[in-house]
Amino acid sequence: MFVYWYLIRFTGDSPFSFSAIDIKTYAMAMLKTPFRDINKGNMPKRWFDELPHTHKALDDAIEQGALFCNILAKTSNERLKNAKA
Secondary structure (H helix, E strand, C coil): CHHHHHHHHHHCCCCCCCCCCCHHHHHHHHHCCCHHHCCHHHCCHHHCCCCCCCCCHHHHHHHHHHHHHHHHHHHHHHHHHHHHC
């Protein structure tokens, strides 16, 4: 939500809609697991790249972006395989 607010406040427009979904909720849906049971330790290792976990804003953003892209790509590929089966 901060990114949306920032874009509206300082540019007057946003390429994104107001609604959003976070990575934890997306992982919950993909893994069919209760929200409280989702954490990095319970997510498949194949979803993670070997990126630094420094707690520096840019590193964290890159790590989170890569995680989201990996979840999206890998779950999309799995759904395609299941659809063809």
